[in-house]
Amino acid sequence: xxxxxxxxxxxxxxxxxxxxxxxxxxxxxxxxxxxxxxxxxxxxxxxxxxxxxxxxxxxxxxxxxxxxxxxxxxxxxxxxxxxxxxxxxxxxxxxxxxxxxxxxxxxxxxxxxxxxxxxxxxxxxxxxxxxxxxxxxxxxxxxxxxxxxxxxxxxxxxxxxxxxxxxxxxxxxxxxxxxxxxxxxxxxxxxxxxxxxxxxxxxxxxxxxxxxxxxxxxxxxxxxxxxxxxxxxxxxxxxxx
Amino acid sequence: xxxxxxxxxxxxxxxxxxxxxxxxxxxxxxxxxxxxxxxxxxxxxxxxxxxxxxxxxxxxxxxxxxxxxxxxxxxxxxxxxxxxxxxxxxxxxxxxxxxxxxxxxxxxxxxxxxxxxxxxxxxxxxxxxxxxxxxxxxxxxxxxxxxxxxxxxxxxxxxxxxxxxxxxxxxxxxxxxxxxxxxxxxxxxxxxxxxxxxxxxxxxxxxxxxxxxxxxxxxxxxxxxxxxxxxxxxxxxxxxxxxxxxxxxxxxxxxxxxxxxxxxxxxxxxxxxxxxxxxxxxxxxxxxxxxxxxxxxxxxxxxxxxxxxxxxxxxxxxxxxxxxxxxxxxxxxxxxxxxxxxxxxxxxxxxxxxxxxxxxxxxxxxxxxxxxxxxxxxxxxxxxxxxxxxxxxxxxxxxxxxxxxxxxxxxxxxxxxxxxxxxxxxxxxxxxxxxxxxxxxxxxxxxxxxxxxxxxxxxxxxxxxxxxxxxxxxxxxxxxxxxxxxxxxxxxxxxxxxxxxxxxxxxxxxxxxxxxxxxxxxxxxxxxxxxxxxxxxxxxxxxxxxxxxxxxxxxxxxxxxxxxxxxxxxxxxxxxxxxxxxxxxxxxxxxxxxxxxxxxxxxxxxxxxxxxxxxxxxxxx
Numbered sequence: 001x002x003x004x005x006x007x008x009x010x011x012x013x014x015x016x017x018x019x020x021x022x023x024x025x026x027x028x029x030x031x032x033x034x035x036x037x038x039x040x041x042x043x044x045x046x047x048x049x050x051x052x053x054x055x056x057x058x059x060x061x062x063x064x065x066x067x068x069x070x071x072x073x074x075x076x077x078x079x080x081x082x083x084x085x086x087x088x089x090x091x092x093x094x095x096x097x098x099x100x101x102x103x104x105x106x107x108x109x110x111x112x113x114x115x116x117x118x119x120x121x122x123x124x125x126x127x128x129x130x131x132x133x134x135x136x137x138x139x140x141x142x143x144x145x146x147x148x149x150x151x152x153x154x155x156x157x158x159x160x161x162x163x164x165x166x167x168x169x170x171x172x173x174x175x176x177x178x179x180x181x182x183x184x185x186x187x188x189x190x191x192x193x194x195x196x197x198x199x200x201x202x203x204x205x206x207x208x209x210x211x212x213x214x215x216x217x218x219x220x221x222x223x224x225x226x227x228x229x230x231x232x233x234x235x236x237x238x239x240x241x
Numbered sequence: 242x243x244x245x246x247x248x249x250x251x252x253x254x255x256x257x258x259x260x261x262x263x264x265x266x267x268x269x270x271x272x273x274x275x276x277x278x279x280x281x282x283x284x285x286x287x288x289x290x291x292x293x294x295x296x297x298x299x300x301x302x303x304x305x306x307x308x309x310x311x312x313x314x315x316x317x318x319x320x321x322x323x324x325x326x327x328x329x330x331x332x333x334x335x336x337x338x339x340x341x342x343x344x345x346x347x348x349x350x351x352x353x354x355x356x357x358x359x360x361x362x363x364x365x366x367x368x369x370x371x372x373x374x375x376x377x378x379x380x381x382x383x384x385x386x387x388x389x390x391x392x393x394x395x396x397x398x399x400x401x402x403x404x405x406x407x408x409x410x411x412x413x414x415x416x417x418x419x420x421x422x423x424x425x426x427x428x429x430x431x432x433x434x435x436x437x438x439x440x441x442x443x444x445x446x447x448x449x450x451x452x453x454x455x456x457x458x459x460x461x462x463x464x465x466x467x468x469x470x471x472x473x474x475x476x477x478x479x480x481x482x483x484x485x486x487x488x489x490x491x492x493x494x495x496x497x498x499x500x501x502x503x504x505x506x507x508x509x510x511x512x513x514x515x516x517x518x519x520x521x522x523x524x525x526x527x528x529x530x531x532x533x534x535x536x537x538x539x540x541x542x543x544x545x546x547x548x549x550x551x552x553x554x555x556x557x558x559x560x561x562x563x564x565x566x567x568x569x570x571x572x573x574x575x576x577x578x579x580x581x582x583x584x585x586x587x588x589x590x591x592x593x594x595x596x597x598x599x600x601x602x603x604x605x606x607x608x609x610x611x612x613x614x615x616x617x618x619x620x621x622x623x624x625x626x627x628x629x630x631x632x633x634x635x636x637x638x639x640x641x642x643x644x645x646x647x648x649x650x651x652x653x654x655x656x657x658x659x660x661x662x663x664x665x666x667x668x669x670x671x672x673x674x675x676x677x678x679x680x681x682x683x684x685x686x687x688x689x690x691x692x693x694x695x696x697x698x699x700x701x702x703x704x705x706x707x708x709x710x711x712x713x714x715x716x717x718x719x720x721x722x723x724x725x726x727x728x729x730x731x732x733x734x735x736x737x738x739x740x741x742x743x744x745x746x747x748x749x750x751x752x753x754x755x756x757x758x759x760x761x762x763x764x765x766x767x768x769x770x771x772x773x774x775x776x777x778x779x780x781x782x783x784x785x786x787x788x789x790x791x792x793x794x795x796x797x798x799x800x801x802x803x804x805x806x807x808x809x810x811x812x813x814x815x816x817x818x819x820x821x822x823x824x825x826x827x828x829x830x831x832x833x834x835x836x837x838x839x840x841x842x843x844x845x846x847x848x849x850x851x852x853x854x855x856x857x858x859x860x861x862x
Binding site: 084127 | 753789796807815
């Protein structure tokens with residue numbers, strides 16, 4: 001969750017006004033937000049709060065409900081793990097009766113447990129299992145109808161992996177990393193590692209992860225640190241006397 | 242008025258018919274001369290007069306039944322409101338009302354507003370306020386029926402209409418506590434209504450009919466509309482910002498306009514922000530809940546903290562949002578702040594009628610604190626941690642151990658301490674077919690599942706259980722952490738394979754768990770960025786145990802926290818100084834003889850410094 005999480009740099013003024021003002025409740029604005037979602041999907045941007053605003057409108061106006069939009073929002077939120085975005089979206093999906101008025105069967109109910117399962121695997125860092133599930137025949141519908149449309153979806157999942165690996169490892173075996181990233185040929189993996197700016201060690205089987213605040217460990221004794229403001233009362237008293 | 246009170250929906254129709262009848266009657270007499278019609282009218286009118294007379298007599302009887310002291314109280318209360326006499330209103334509101342409730346109306350309703358109307362000159366505003374209290378009493382002490390639910394909504398609407406849509410700001414003044422209670426009760430009744438509405442079973446035919454007709458009653462939109470209108474009318478956000486920028490009173494008055502300068506609107510505006518926080522939490526929108534608080538600074542110095550119940554509620558809902566955002570350290574800090582506050586204030590509040598409510602909320606926050614403490618152990622406040630151990634020691638131990646026992650403990654505390662979540666939408670009462678389908682479906686009650694699988698398959702569909710399942714899925718993901726942690730604490734480095742053998746698990750499995758553990762020891766937190774929005778924050782380390790994996794070797798480092806002396810010394814130095822100052826400024830006891838007073842004062846001063854010199858010497862020696 002970067003500092004820009006609740007206000008990404010790519011958000012336009014129009015969207016900002018919708019997200020932050022009372023206009024977010026106006027059902028007639030749902031189209032603008034839905035267009036913005038599809039823009040995010042095409043251009044690999046992500047704006048959680050704007051997407052939550054769509055779900056809020058659906059929550060209050062069940063007749064606006066569009067299952068494809070919901071599924072796309074959830075797919076975008078998957079890549080935010082381990083941040084809570086996915087669950088925040090799910091929280092807004094009220095219990096919904098099978099809507100008989102839709103022309104086609106609602107695709108969300110069968111996909112929802114699948115997406116939640118994928119999220120759970122990512123959140124538990126079960127990356128190989130995630131890829132197995134994602135590539136399985138059962139999820140063909142999800143791949144062919146949704147994630148294929150979402151530009152850079154697989155790479156966005158790889159970023160989730162990189163976040164976890166970067167903070168845990170100083171060095172990691174290529175086999176393991178390949179498995180986590182679902183990059184099964186040395187060429188693919190090497191290209192990916194190179195793009196990250198990481199290096200292979202001399203044997204070619206272990207990747208060096210550059211130092212970062214999370215993979216540097218040091219046994220420390222935290223000493224208390226007294227700041228001047230804490231002492232203002234005492235000092236001012238001394239000055240009075 | 243009295244007809245309206247009986248059953249508003251039925252009465253509305255009656256009135257419509259009356260008007261038709263009357264205009265028809267006039268028409269008949271005046272122009273067309275349809276004698277037949279005119280002939281039929283009189284008996285109807287007679288019947289109505291008869292009913293009216295009967296009602297009138299019943300009302301008189303009811304009026305006579307009111308004890309004289311209560312009548313006196315109402316008149317007095319009315320006078321106080323009429324004169325905007327805040328002190329008297331406060332007394333009547335905080336003690337009088339409760340006193341007579343205990344004495345006469347512990348188990349029955351207060352007299353209806355129409356019955357006491359003659360006492361207060363039929364003043365519509367006072368009657369609205371009176372009904373506000375009347376319904377609150379019904380909700381808290383008795384079981385509201387569907388008429389009460391609908392009418393209390395209407396009365397709230399009338400009140401807010403009066404405040405928002407009169408010509409210019411109204412002259413009324415009310416105590417801050419009452420203003421908070423108005424907003425608080427409005428949301429409470431909304432929440433109770435939604436919960437009641439969502440239970441399709443056990444509704445009578447009449448109730449089903451009324452729900453089918455009254456779709457707009459207590460709708461989420463209408464509630465949000467009231468809160469946002471109050472916020473906008475009072476320009477409370479602008480007020481808070483201007484205050485933070487240190488603008489002068491005149492500048493602020495300029496900015497907030499004719500409504501915002503009035504304490505009534507300003508306070509209602511502020512309470513509406515807190516109300517929004519609460520409504521959004523109830524609807525499961527935790528980010529938006531924190532976002533509406535963007536301008537509000539959470540601290541004890543703000544003038545808005547004077548209403549303790551509001552202060553406590555604010556922290557409860559903010560803390561809960563942080564839990565759902567997986568920001569456990571922020572949740573802990575929020576709860577610690579307010580629990581310390583409640584602890585300190587306890588002595589002043591035991592006699593307040595809200596004390597019960599506050600201590601119940603506090604108890605739920607201890608439970609939430611226990612949850613956070615288990616998920617993100619810290620040594621932030623030993624005092625609160627000890628109190629939590631007193632209350633929830635058993636649950637805390639189970640949660641901290643992890644494994645099989647932990648999940649039921651998390652569930653138990655979560656369900657006890659979570660807000661009363663609601664569904665935004667009504668079941669389809671306007672669609673009889675759908676409703677009868679729900680009624681005929683088999684009951685869905687089955688114990689929530691406790692396995693460590695992904696807890697999505699459970700069958701409870703009410704909002705609280707939906708949020709519980711999401712929360713438990715987070716907890717499940719973290720459940721191996723305590724065990725891993727206890728092993729890692731014993732080593733400075735250790736092969737992943739060896740660790741896996743200890744735990745009787747696959748090495749790869751353990752490595753993945755280690756990534757989860759790393760993830761669990763990091764959190765976004767407001768520490769260091771306290772000024773900004775409540776959603777703001779930066780990544781911090783929350784665990785004293787840090788580790789890293791070098792290929793297949795785990796290296797572990799532990800941070801220890803040195804003992805903290807400074808805070809203790811600073812606090813006690815300040816305290817001593819205060820005692821010393823107080824002593825110095827206390828006048829000496831009046832001299833018995835006409836002794837030279839200035840000399841004595843002089844003496845005490847020198848003795849003061851002398852004494853301190855001695856003390857310093859003592860330390861050195």
